[in-house]
Amino acid sequence: MTVNHYDAIVIGGGHNGLVAAAYLARAGKKVVVLERREIVGGAAVTEEIIPGFKFTEFSYVVSLLRPEIIRELELPKHGLKILPLPSTFAPMDNGDYLGLWDDPDLTRRELYRHSPLDAEAYDAYSRAMGRAAKAIKPLISLIPPDPSSLHPRDLMGLLKLGQYAAGLSEKELYMIAKLVTQSAGDMLEEWFETDVLLGTKAASGVVGTLLGPRSAGTAYVLLHHYMGEIDGAFRAWGFAKGGTGGVSGAIANAALALGAEIRVGSSVAQVIVKKGRAAGVALDNGDELQSKVVFSAADPKRTFLQFVDPKYFPDEFIQSIKNFRTLGSSGKLNLALSELPDFTALPGEGPLHRGAISISPSLDYIERAYDEAKYGQFSRRPFIDMIIPSAIDPDMAPPGQHVASCFIQYAPYDLEGGWDDAKKEAFAETVISTLEIYAPNIRRTIVGKQVITPVDIERIAGITGGNIFHGEMLLNQIFFLRPVAGWADFRTPLRGYYLAASGAHPGGGVMGAAGKLSVQEALKDGLL
């Protein structure tokens, strides 16, 4: 018989839940992770949907995973290996392409071909963004203070924030202020003139949001993607050996090695509350587990509206959680391919296949894709970010064959008339016919596919609304406003209950920061 008494229970075995469990175990606590599915990883999983072809089903690249977490949990020892994703290739409508390679000289020459002005501006731009990302990075590991609170903890936090701001130069401060409030399009147009460069750069500003590149706040999302680093190299993106499931696997191994317990196939029905405190959970199968504290690595809506009786929360809090924007806007098309896609703009097998392939020929292209989504349609000509994991890690597909992971925007959760099989098929067809424009051989190389809409993300990964960030990274949903004003320090109105995932500060992406910071805060409360 298993002993069902724990110091801490973590609901959800996504990467944040696993990080939280590892840090709890590291602090000597007896902890169990409860995962609903039969595999851990949440939205960071690799699955063999088609025999022999391993799909990085949802999340597909790594960059934002906090270096201190990699270090402290010794993730490389537990199997984490990140392979660089060296280039971005963006085919254009006129048959040409833009290639951003890992060799700066090559990139510079390539940019010169499109616009000497842009080539000149590119280095300065990269430096400016790097500086901004570096300047804003300390905020990631800061607990956002509530500016309206007079609690000593918040006042100290505000003081720290003030010290942080005072430490920035005027230039950095204003750059951050502008980046936080601008649209990606406006920001980029201050630097560049080439359509395909603008489109490709702006694309990372709209990832995971139901916003267009001309919407304010998208420059921040763009910056968020610049905060990644691999081995200390800023802005570097990589692919984890074995897909993002490899990341989750390494964290899970680390957690197990530190003494955490992981139970898969354990779906939580409710958090048990005793004397106004979270005291354990009840599973769907009727089992009950007791604990001193409970961490939820589920999204805020599930965490507060589903797992806990609303009577334990103030009405306003519930209302704010209901208002939290969690509508997904991204889809995936995972393809099993008999051979590599052959791009008209740069025929044959080449370095482009080992990098990101971005269908983002212009700002207007992405903006128009957004226009359709805001009225409840999927984009007829979507933004596609494709990577070919098997070209980087041959283990991902049978020899000579390939898998492709296509991230797509926009695919709104609230599709007019709702998502059904016919719509999913039409959506896949849209993506394939878009890819066909640039790589005509793609259709005949497809031997299998998996279409993922936000509704599927919700169903499979358990994220309400299917938003990849557990809630859009909007200005009104970041920092001390995430997920709800006044509750950005991972605590919740229910004592002993903590939010430990992307819906909390600092937000989405495979970062692990929320998992780590929530444990750090919980340990201060003296309940454990």
Next chain:
Amino acid sequence: MKTYDAIIIGAGHNGLVSAAYLAKAGKQVLVLESRAIPGGTLVTEEFDGFMADMVQSGNLCPDIIRNLKLARFGLKPKPVSEIPAFISLLPDSDILVLESDPVKAAESIKRFSPKDAARWPDFLTFMEKATKFLESAYDTLMPRLPKVSLSEGYSLAELALDLRLAGRKNMLNIIRVIPMTAVEFLEEWFESEQLKAAVASVGIHGVTLGVMSAGTTFNLIHNWLNRGGLAHQYLGRAGQVTDALVAAAEAYGAEMRLSAEVTSIKIEDNQAAGVVLKDGEEISAQTVLSSADPKRTFLTLVGPMELSPTFVWHTQSIKMRGSVAKLHLGLKSLPDGMAADTTYTIAPALNYLERAYDAAKYGQISEKPYLEVTTSENVISIHFQYAPYKLKQGAWNDKRDTLEKLAVDTLAVHFPELQSSIVKSKLLTPADLETTYSLTEGDLNHGQIMLDQFMFMRPIPGWSNHKTPIDGLYLCGSGVHAGGGISGASGRNAAKVVSKEI
């Protein structure tokens, strides 16, 4: 030759407010206006026998009216009972009438949603708190960060305190809603499409953003503050407000010269030395205040040679992007069903408004435009959005008939007699707004009201305190913090900064 303590470029409302404040403080001030009449965009002008508030109308800040004693110079605020209604014209001759009296407004809302009617008073209370905060923000000088002097830090702390005094819940809410889209914000409050769209239209008024653009809640609060609610509450005709300002400025000792176009600002060793007029005349002064927009001030009047490349680059990056056209119709009489001194909006649905904006993004005129219509006894003034300054195809002069027809046809759906009652019309395209009223790119606000051009980022980061890289040159127009709309706040704030320095 007479010497002046300060020269003010432009006799728009901000220029006049600055002039009056400085003159009242005993400074020798000269105001130079390029047009033959003062007022800038706050003017009542004649077209073919009809009188219209050509570009904008609005309220000055109450403290300006008080401090400059404008009542003595003929400005008499209307009693609250006379504040007109804000009427949304809906399909099938339906209307939503939002009277300034919350009880009456709720009556009309009830037809669309009893739930919304019940929430209306709370919404007004929240908007009042939010506008109060914005008002104090506009009353606070935005210092250069992070090197804030003690007194500047004190006023910032005061601003934070004002925000905190709105109550903890409201404070967080105000911070939270400012970057939101008008749609998200209003969906948290209401369920009726008609009500949401009518209110959201004020959030896009005057800016090239859509109701689904982040930051349109900020513009909603900004316009709500400047109008004194949903409907335009006029102190009087635009020209009467200007007349009172001119009379006050002159009474305090300011001089004004009309038809005196400044073509450049004289600079000696990075110090303002005076201005040069179109006819070559030079007027010297160690202090120059420009109420022209920042692009015009720095790129034309000062010239890029006097400024650092980075500063020039930032100035070039200021987003102006006007997309408003104004159409004035002189009528035999108002068409049946239309009331005088009223604000009508054509904003039947949120998607309608967003689609109107979609066109502007790609340089096209909205086929189904958002209109805001203000009326007098025999003139209808139509604010037309979106008419983007930068057209993808063609020139504005070839689009005059198209635009006029679109505006009239859109309104005539609700007032079938409109066509036959039109006697004369006067159209101002964004290009006209630029040439006649010196609004770069036809932007009524001297720079878009958006989050990255707000507070200490207006007009550009580091220069929100009215100072400029040129010693003795100050900005006092709408393009700097507190600006946008007819409040006079930036003119007032600039005068405060300048009077401390000279």
